[in-house]
Amino acid sequence: MRIGVVTFPGSLDDSSALRAIRLAGGTPVPLFHASDDLMEVEAVVLPGGFSYGDYLRCGAISRFAPIMSSIIIAAEHGFPVLGICNGFQILCESHLLPGALTRNQGLHFVCTDQPLTVENISTPWTSGYALGQRLVIPIKNGEGSFQASAETLIELESEGRVALRYADKNPNGSKNEIAGITNARGNVVGVMPHPEQAVESLTGPSTDGLAFFTSILQSLVGR
Amino acid sequence: MATIVVEVMLKPEILDPQGQAVAAALPRLGFTFAKAVRQGKCFEIEVDGTPSAEQLSDIERAAETLLSNPVIETYVVRVGA
Amino acid sequence: MATIVVEVMLKPEILDPQGQAVAAALPRLGFTFAKAVRQGKCFEIEVDGTPSAEQLSDIERAAETLLSNPVIETYVVRVGA
């Protein structure tokens, strides 16, 4: 099962995302921002990092990369896309997901082992979790505060499109403790926490992130 | 040569922790003038000669699509010196 | 109530990677108007009524000591609407 990971200039967690796909049993495929060729992958991960230095706004410049034009078209037809951290920011800037990620309330970059709860298991990226399951996954970002208009928040909540929520403490001032959301169709998911950094107990606080990658492989098999 | 200034501010309903931090710091330094502070970005764009109508409309479009994110921000374009 | 705007820009000799990133992105989107772009911060400060001379001089001092770092930045204070 070929899963792509896009490297933008300034992507940082691309190698970890490739590793996570491999550990989950998939075939990781590196994709480069400057080409619009999706290399026959069946799903794609937009990894964390500081694409284009996060200058202007996080994700604002990457959204215009050639690879994104292919991804946007594919996503509108149901192609599975997971955006992690900077990838989530890119998805919002691309309008594949609503809302925006803004400066953390505490004004600092925050790297911590964050408790979360899973709130939606109907997406191909979260189907391997149990509803309400508690996870501990690292967050590490300076602009992770999810903001959206009141109507958008009502829409997300009423349609059950909040995928992950911060538990115990809100680390950054996100509206409704939102840590991750999905589009209406469920194929596009964006999360601020880094599941690819919680796939081995040796290097992460848990292995709670692995199910994002096993979920997508399962979903693709079942299709 | 002219300078165009694009000011981008967070919408009033969006949390502005940077502005809040400044508002909190001012009185600690003895400055009491501010009722509220919001922090935004500004871009100084240099263009050749006086900007044409077409250029100005291009700048508007750039401000709307690239320089600001309409989900959370508003912008103003000013033609400077 | 008046709004004071303080614009803080990097000095021209200081590297401005953010402005450069914007300048590089504009032509990729087909916008060719910009000869150069610099990015700075702006603060919108609300004060009660028309600002007094004393308030204005306070604002100048705040701009110099808190809102900007004179080692690398310059600022302008404008009284807005």
Next chain:
Amino acid sequence: MALDTVAIASEQPNTLQPWRELGLKEDEYSRIKEILGRRPTASELAMYSVMWSEHCSYKSSKVHLKQFGEKAPHSDALLVGIGENAGVVDIGQGYAVTFKIESHNHPSFVEPYQGAATGVGGIVRDILTMGARPIAVMDPLRFGLADAPDTRRVLPGIVAGVGGYGNCLGLPNIGGEVVFDETYAGNPLVNALCVGVMRHEDIKLATAHGTGNLVVLFGAKTGGDGIGGVSVLASETFASGKAAKRPSVQVGDPFAEKVLIECSLEIFAEDLVIGIQDLGGAGLSCATSELASAGSGGMSIQLDKVPLRDPSLSPEEILMSESQERMCAIIEPAKLSRFMKICKKWDVTATVIGEVTAGKHLEITFNGELIVDVPPRTVAHDGPVYNRPIAKPAYLDSLVPTELPTLDTPDAIKAELLSLIAAPNIADKSWVTDQYDRYVQGNSVLAQPEDSGMVRIDEQTHLGVAISTDANARWSYLDPYNGAKLALLESCRNIATTGAKPLAVTNCLNFGSPEDPGVMWQFAETVRGLADICLEMGLPVTGGNVSFYNQTGAVAILPTPVIGVLGVIQDVRARTKMGIPSAGLQLIQIGNTGDNFSGSEWAHLHGQMGDHAPTPDVGTEVRLIELLLEAQPLFESAHDLSDGGLAAALTEATLRNNIGATIGLPGEFIPGGVAAALFAETPGRVLIAVDPINLSALEVLAAKYEIPLHALGSTGGDALVINHASISLTELRAAYTETLPRLFG
């Protein structure tokens, strides 16, 4: 201003030149004239002045640093030693590791964010230059008192700068230090360490040879950053009143550096460069003269080819500019097009600015006019050497022994412990370290607050490296010779506590003014101690950095030799962590406690310094390290005892996983009683938790290495109980964690 050419310099020998303003001494200026047989051109003067500055020439430290060569232990692991951008050691399986610490102290006082950010950027380029992929950073920091107003300006800026740059590069920050002392007010120390890994065959050196090979400048465009920063700023005390001495600050662009790293690694992978050098202090002056000097000598440069960010720069300014994120490579003409292609892929500007020539001179032209014509060695390597006067400082004669309370009651134990662990030097540092990405790259096996940082090198074989940095400036103040030795021993112990074997050493020597004989004595003693201990421990010094002039008026900082030790672990899965993992374990202190209050944090809390540093017991430390490495499979957790003594170690070990402990301290057997047992900072001790079934095996090993074990008690419960003093973990945590957030928001 008219261009000052070599021809004009020959014709007009009497032109007045601002050598003094550029930081040169009269005899140094005469020597330049002697070398050239004429007065220097303005550009040559600029080059010599920066390259002969303290920062670049090591003119005050050289005579001492050569001990690292003279006393060097034989080491099969050393692949590249002192003298290159960073030393390289063999860690087996075909891997080589390079690591180094550098300081960026003064710039971080002037502009904390950018100063610290560019400090990280600079050391990362040094590591990259060796041909290595940078894999982690660390940041030993020193600040003025935690509650001083200026610390509230300096610390958040520096921390944000270290994080802002390192996080954006995707380098995990796996450790560092945060220490407060009033002598660092006005002189914060920002030391940055980077470690990188490569295959043996990929090692690159800074050398230019092969007539006709091209000199290529790639990376950011050149602006006016930090002009004069190196010579003026780093050679004289920074006096806040003299605005003219302020440097123009260097501003970093971590994104540019990130793409420069990826671009360079792709270039290395295709073996496209003959030699390579980063542009750091003294910019192009340094890079061109060092490359030429290390090669055959001849090089010609067309300075007008250098891509500029600020077109108004004069040739002297271009030569001196410290614009960040630039590299200089020597490549064969046949490989140029491939080189350029890779640069284009990463959107990195690359320009041929000259070539290697058959001659022996570095010749630089500007618009066709010859403005520099020098033997490069005289610029890069044959700078002045000073044997500065040395005198044992008077303060050492007026030191007084500590006089501290005894701890007789449970209430006294509790109160003293809680105030100690809330002291800024001991308190939890996560306010700082949570601003650093410790996970990125997915290979961080250990990071702060563990005793050392540890990174996996190979996912198949599980090979890894560990790094720890340490300095105990108070001990160095009391006794710089032993202070340096103790810092190195502590670093080694930290490495061994996590399960790795010490292999090599780097250092960053932060001191006051070398023109003060007392400071110079501290420096000389430090280097002597460090060279001696490295020889005794069989560890090579692979490189380092010296930072002088860290002083305000007549007051110098505490002598602060920051020592970094690199260790190797064959299987990272076997590493030991510092937190107690479960209840029902035995807590044991390895090593004896003595009456070592001088220089301790507890004495400091009581306003005392004391009069002597502990005497290092190298034999015992070596056996301790051997014991730690052999007994490691028997440990459930292990934590080095250092600042704050056993009290701090117990706090950290219990709070890590929120598992309490009950211990009894037989104070009557320890000189200094219960107070010493808890708060003395005797070196050579480790706190471990072991499963009772492993106890006898541990005892056998300890006996073999003749290392004493002391049973302290057992783990479990939700309190730390010490001799009837019971402190709930909640109370303990509050005291330990609230200090930094309260001070810095």
